[in-house]
Amino acid sequence: MKKLSLLTSILALCTSLVSAQQKETYDYNxxxxxxxxxxxxxxxxxxxxxxxxxxxxxxxxxxxxxxxxxxxxxxxxxxxxxxxxxxxxxxxxxxxxxxxxxxxxxxxxxxxxxxxxxxxxxxLPFQTLSPLSGDAASIPWPEGDLVKKQKLPKYIDKDLLTAASNWSFERESPEQVTLSLMVVHKGQIIHERYADGVDMNTKTRTWSTAKSIAVTLIGMLADQGKMDLDTPLGLEWLPKEVTADNDPRSEITLRNVLNMSSGLYTVDSRGMEYATGSGLAYWAGASSVNGARNRGLIRKPGTFWDYENYDTILGVLAMKNTLGNDETYLQFPRTALFDKIGMRNTFISTDRFGDFILSSQVYTNARDLARFGMLYQQNGMWNGERLLSEKWIDFVRTPAPSTADRGNFYGGQWWLVPDDRNDVPKDAYSTAGNRGQFVIVVPSHDLVIVRRGLDYGRQGFDRWDLTREVLKAFPTDYK
Structure with a gap:
């Protein structure tokens, strides 16, 4: 029996070695x-x-x-x-x-x-709307860029606010490059700083901060009763050989994709972003929506969190279908949001087929992102007009159920303070984009923080650390 057991072990080892030698190493992509x-x-x-x-x-x-x-x-x-x-x-x-x-x-x-x-x-697609009228330089903040000098509130420590700014710009790693930092308190700019070669007009890529803009536009249609979180997306899935009647993907809801919990096979999170998947749409001219629709279901929708650009694109495609007209769709971000709050420096790029790449490719400046953050800080109100419901803001700030066992760190296309962070207010929430793009909203302090970066190599600029540093300038008992 011992000889047989030894022989079995040797055969198992040989099989393992052969399998290792036959492991696929050629990069077919x-x-x-x-x-x-x-x-x-x-x-x-x-x-x-x-x-x-x-x-x-x-x-x-x-x-x-x-x-x-x-x-x-x-x-x-x-x-x-x-x-x-x-x-x-x-x-x-x-x-x-x-x-x-x-x-x-x-x-x-x-x-x-x-x-x-x-x-x-x-x-190729282009924007048919004329630029927003008026000279931003002569229009008072926040609709324009005319900022009156005001004294810093007495309860804010100027030296500690400057120290937070220096913390942001003077990084331990030269690969963390802060381009701009804005701190807005009670609607007023209390700190604004730019790196050399950058000013308030410089537009750079938002990367995935675009996702938070996407969910805002979708929310505006939901507020009108035109979209619903718990209604299936109603998309035509690929390949077309299957029908809606027997395609399990037809059960995926808007809530599922906005929570990054579609259950569809993920591409970008498996290290293939620069080989296939959304990378082919971002960088190689493929259709963004076709790639998003051509994925199989591998999990029950809503049960597992997996970050995927294509999930956002599916939500935006549902938005396009809701609007029903290509021209209306291309103009919608401007007419519904940007022009309303003075985001005149913000461009949303499309693929060559005219579909917004609202998972990543938006170009804007720090001030426009501060305006965007203020809309959330003001609970969806702007100049007395409600642009976004409190109900929708509650949705984006509510942890996705699929993150409950992993720290409740993500809501609806916005990032949340994870359970294990106790050094920043739990009501804070943030956008996040590659290379260090953050819009941080802290309702309890009536605060919006914008950091733009062009980090590379060793990234890792921490938005919650930045929030902690800025809040050191506020009294501990601030309410």
Whole structure:
């Protein structure tokens, strides 16, 4: 028996070794990764130059800093920039991917498919609405940018507020780059600071802070009774071989996707964001909504939290279907939100098919994000008009049920103070975007904090640590 047991163990070991040797190591997505690498640079360069109005040197020094191997330098390389037509091509030879991005008025830059040239530029989406009227410089804050100098409230410690600002800008890691910091208390700007080469007009990418803008727009339609959290999305799923009658995905609700709990197979959270999934829409010209709809259900909706760009895109697609008209859809963010509160520096980009990439690709400045945060701080009111219901704000601030056993850290496209943090008020909630984009709302202190960054490499700027540092300037018994 001992010999048989030993033989069995040896056979098991051999089988294990063979399996290890046969483990798949070839990267079958290498071609996609190279294409996306070029596409990332095309979009970031195009938006950096023509949406953010930055110099090519600034783009290479900051926007492209987080890329492992950017193509060329500010002095030149394998790229073409058409300054007159506002286009960028990364890769110009037959041996490299050729990825092209074109600036479109009111939208920002749109990435083309690899086989497209700029001959189709006139067919790409653009914003048909005229810019918001009036000169922001002569319109008082918050609708405009005219800010009257006011004394800091006596109960706020100026030195500690300055110390919090220095904490934000003077990081232990040179890879954490703070571009701007705003602190708004009771609707007034009590601190505003910008890095060299940045000012209040500089627009940069929000990354996933865009998700919180998306849920706001969806909430406006829900407040009108046009969308409902617990009604199935009503989407046509892919592939089309299955019907709604027998497709389990037809049970996914708006609440499920906004809670990041759709139950659909996740792509981005599995390390494939820059190889397939939403990356193909962000950076390579694929349809964002087709990719979002073409995923199988692997869990019961609402039972498991898994962060996924495509979940947000599904909610935005349901919003588009609700609006029912392409032009109405493209204008809706402006007419319903941005123009109402003076966010005149905010662009939402689309894919080449005209679908908003509201999971990531919004370009804006610190002041517009402060206005956005103030809308929430004011419980959805703006100049006496209700733009968003308190019921919807309660939803975005309520922990997703699927996070209950993991710290209650996420609500409806907003991040919440996790259970294990006791150094900041529990009523605080925040947007969060890659490279350090945060809008933090602290209702108990009538406070909005905006931090914009271009972090790279060793990221990790902590929004709750920033909140803690700012609140040191307030009295401990503040109410």
């Amino acid at each position: 290498q071609a996609n990764r190279e294409m996306i690498q070029y596409g990332v640079q095309a979009i970031l360069t195009c938006n950096g130059l023509f949406t953010s109005d930055r110099t090519l040197e600034q783009v290479y020094d900051q926007e492209l800093k987080y890329l492992k191997a950017p193509i060329g330098t500010a002095e030149g390389g394998d790229y073409l920039i058409d300054w007159n037509n506002k286009t960028v091509t990364i890769g110009t030879t037959e041996n490299t991917p050729n990825m092209r991005a074109a600036y479109r008025e009111g939208i920002g830059c749109v990435i083309l498919a690899p086989d497209q040239t700029f001959e189709i530029i006139d067919d």
